[in-house]
Amino acid sequence: MPYRDDLHDRTRASALLFASRIHRMRMLGTVLCALPIASVLAERGAPGWLWAALAINALAWPQLAWQLSRRARDPIAAEYRNLLADAAAGGLWIVAMAVSLLPTAVMATVLSADRLAAGGWRLFRRAAFVFVLAFVTGWAVAGFPFAPETSTRTLLACLPLMFGYHIALSLVTYRLGRTIARQNRDLERTNRTDSGSDLPNRRHFDIRTHDAFARFERHGDPATLLMIDIDAFKSINDRHGHGVGDLVLRRVADVLRTAAGATDTPARIGGDEFVILLAPAGPARAAAVAEYVRAGIAALSFDDHPALSCTASIGVSTTRAEFGTPADWLHDADGALYRAKAAGRNRVVVA
Numbered sequence: 001m002p003y004r005d006d007l008h009d010r011t012r013a014s015a016l017l018f019a020s021r022i023h024r025m026r027m028l029g030t031v032l033c034a035l036p037i038a039s040v041l042a043e044r045g046a047p048g049w050l051w052a053a054l055a056i057n058a059l060a061w062p063q064l065a066w067q068l069s070r071r072a073r074d075p076i077a078a079e080y081r082n083l084l085a086d087a088a089a090g091g092l093w094i095v096a097m098a099v100s101l102l103p104t105a106v107m108a109t110v111l112s113a114d115r116l117a118a119g120g121w122r123l124f125r126r127a128a129f130v131f132v133l134a135f136v137t138g139w140a141v142a143g144f145p146f147a148p149e150t151s152t153r154t155l156l157a158c159l160p161l162m163f164g165y166h167i168a169l170s171l172v173t174y175r176l177g178r179t180i181a182r183q184n185r186d187l188e189r190t191n192r193t194d195s196g197s198d199l200p201n202r203r204h205f206d207i208r209t210h211d212a213f214a215r216f217e218r219h220g221d222p223a224t225l226l227m228i229d230i231d232a233f234k235s236i237n238d239r240h241g242h243g244v245g246d247l248v249l250r251r252v253a254d255v256l257r258t259a260a261g262a263t264d265t266p267a268r269i270g271g272d273e274f275v276i277l278l279a280p281a282g283p284a285r286a287a288a289v290a291e292y293v294r295a296g297i298a299a300l301s302f303d304d305h306p307a308l309s310c311t312a313s314i315g316v317s318t319t320r321a322e323f324g325t326p327a328d329w330l331h332d333a334d335g336a337l338y339r340a341k342a343a344g345r346n347r348v349v350v351a
Contacts, residue, residue: 012075019069019079021172022118026086027062028168029110032161034058036103037093039154044147050096057089083118087111087127091134098145106158110165117173194268196246197253205267205275206326212279213326216319223279224286225333227315228256228293231345233272240305247302248310255296259289274312275333283318283350290314290348298346311346313337318351 034054041050065082072078090111094104108131115127139145150158192204200208212223230236230252237245249272256266256276265277276293278286297312315337323329336351343349 015075016070019066019075021176022079022083023062023066023069025114025169025172026065026082029114029161029165030058030062032165033090033093033107033110035157035160036100036106036154037097039151039157040097040100040103043151043154044098046096054093057093061089080119080123083115083123084127084130087115087131088134091131091136092138094135095138095142095145098147099139100150100154101148102150102155102158106162110161113166113169117169197249197268197274199253199256199274200265200267202267202269205265205269205277208265208267208277208279209326209330212277213319213323213329215279221280222282222319223277224281224283224316224318225329226276226278226286226290226293227317227330227333227337228252228274228276228312229314229337229341230272230274230297231311231313231341233310236308236310240308244302244305244308248300248308251300251302252297252310252312255293255300259293259296281318283316286316286318287348287350290316290350294346294348313340313345314348315340316348316350 034057037054038051041054065079065085069075069078069082090107094107097103111127111131112124115124192200194201209225212221215221216223230248233245233248236248249268252274253266253268256274260266260276261278263279264281265279267275267277269275276289278289281289294312294314297310300310302308315333315335317329317333317336319329320332323332332351336349340347340349
């Protein structure tokens with residue numbers, strides 16, 4: 001089904017983005033790790049095959065790991081396997097360095113921080129097991145070499161890894177945090193916005209209505225509800241089609257946005273039902289805004305449908321001391337709207 005294909009594409013794109021971030025950090029990390037490893041190997045007179053292995057690990061492995069993830073059916077699972085392979089390689093390189101103390105500590109710290117950042121405690125525990133297993137096995141096979149001393153040259157070779165990599169990891173984490181915060185804001189906006197009209201939805205309107213009612217109870221600040229219903233909207237849908245009906249809803253929403261002030265809340269609360277919360281606003285301003293909305297909707301024209309016109313009925317209710325709850329206020333506005341409909345539509349009735 002198309003929607004499933006689209007969901008799969010978006011999920012895969014997100015997984016590849018994760019793998020791409022890991023790839024960039026792996027390219028940096030393997031090169032920086034190679035510096036102290038190379039220093040120790042030179043001091044120990046390592047054989048040529050170890051130097052070849054180091055070159056492959058530092059330069060070729062990041063590209064191979066990226067290809068494995070990119071071509072995998074599940075890029076995230078493939079990347080987790082790559083991260084475990086990184087941990088195993090780290091354990092073996094510590095053996096090759098004969099447990100030189102400072103490079104061992106720095107590499108273990110980098111590997112731990114990376115696994116935690118990428119997969120949390122679950123990945124960290126798995127990676128720690130693989131790291132220890134690779135180290136113990138390799139150390140036993142190599143005859144338990146142990147030379148913990150660290151030369152000045154090796155210490156200096158550790159500095160880029162100690163500082164550069166952690167700064168880079170912090171930047172990646174910061175950018176990821178910014179991205180998540182932006183996505184959360186977008187999600188929150190989506191949760192409080194009606195997609196058909198791009199106005200606030202019922203959920204957001206209810207919150208603002210309760211806030212306005214609370215301010216009225218505490219401070220006496222007046223607020224007014226304009227309940228707006230498009231007249232004979234069903235017949236518009238039946239006669240012209242739902243596409244035209246959707247266009248009418250958007251054009252009505254434009255009128256409401258124009259009428260609302262900076263502190264007001266226009267919203268769509270049902271199929272053809274709209275509302276404007278005017279806060280603060282007393283009866284005089286509310287009547288003027290209601291008439292502006294009514295006239296604006298009646299004046300709408302549609303170039304592709306010259307015979308199409310629409311009107312709206314509007315019920316107006318301003319906060320009063322007799323209202324015990326916001327629901328009472330809404331009921332009063334609904335009653336005024338019902339009377340506007342009963343009186344012939346295309347009119348404003350004040351409760």
